[in-house]
Amino acid sequence: MVWQKPDYTKYYMHTVILEKAIHKEQHVLCIKFERDPELEKVVRTLPLCTWSKTLRCWYVPNQPAHFRKVLAAFRPFAYVDFTKVVDTRTETTKKFVRLGSQKKVTPLPELSDRNRKSIEEFEQWLKSKRYSANTIKTYTEAVRTFLRFSAKKNQTKSTMKTL
Numbered sequence: 001m002v003w004q005k006p007d008y009t010k011y012y013m014h015t016v017i018l019e020k021a022i023h024k025e026q027h028v029l030c031i032k033f034e035r036d037p038e039l040e041k042v043v044r045t046l047p048l049c050t051w052s053k054t055l056r057c058w059y060v061p062n063q064p065a066h067f068r069k070v071l072a073a074f075r076p077f078a079y080v081d082f083t084k085v086v087d088t089r090t091e092t093t094k095k096f097v098r099l100g101s102q103k104k105v106t107p108l109p110e111l112s113d114r115n116r117k118s119i120e121e122f123e124q125w126l127k128s129k130r131y132s133a134n135t136i137k138t139y140t141e142a143v144r145t146f147l148r149f150s151a152k153k154n155q156t157k158s159t160m161k162t163l
Contacts, residue, residue, distance in 0.1 A: 013078070014033060014034070014036060014038075014039055014077060014078035014079070015033065015034075015078060015079045015080075015081060016031060016032070016033045016039065016074045016078045016079070016080045016081065017030075017031075017032040017033065017081045017084070018030065018031060018032075018067075018070065018080065018081065018082040018084065018085045019032065019084045019085065020062060020084065020085055021055060021059070023052055023054070023055055023059055026061065026062075027061070027062040028059040028060065028061060028062050029059060029060050029061070029062045029066060029067060029070065029085065030052075030055055030057045030058070030059050031043060031049070031057060031058040031059065031060070031070060032057045032058075033078065038077060039074070039077060039078060042073050042074060042077055043058045043073075045073065046058075046060060046066075046069060046070060046073055047060075047066075047069070048060055048061060048066065067082075067085065108145070108148035108149055108151070108152070109148060109151045109152060110148070111144065111147060111148060111151075112151070115147045115151075118147075119140055119143055119144055119147070122139075122140060122143060123136060123140050126139060126140070
């Protein structure tokens with residue numbers, strides 16, 4: 001059986017959606033819900049909560065204290081969907097993204113004349129064995145890339161394990 005997200009509408013009659021936005025050059029939390037007098041009473045009790053004609057929703061400053069107050073105010077009356085506000089990535093994922101974005105790529109060196117001649121001979125051998133044009137292209141490109149990569153290594157000290 002496949003796991004499915006529970007249908008919270010069985011338990012709550014209303015859904016409140018929280019989203020991040022920038023309004024008047026400030027980071028804000030948008031509070032969106034279908035028009036309902038009960039929810040409007042709740043939203044009006046929140047400090048610094050304002051209606052925006054441009055965003056067409058209620059909003060508060062995007063700060064942890066305001067986020068907690070919004071959750072506490074609406075939870076007795078509605079299901080609060082805050083998936084667009086909270087970063088659900090794990091610490092490991094965040095670390096990986098940070099490290100990946102900082103990695104510098106160094107270009108591979110050009111092939112030597114000797115290696116270029118060896119690739120041409122390899123290509124001729126593949127043609128003599130009647131490999132398809134796409135296979136020949138793929139194999140020679142793989143060998144070319146490997147030779148360019150291994151040119152940076154000291155080939156006299158290279159072993160199968162280090163390659």
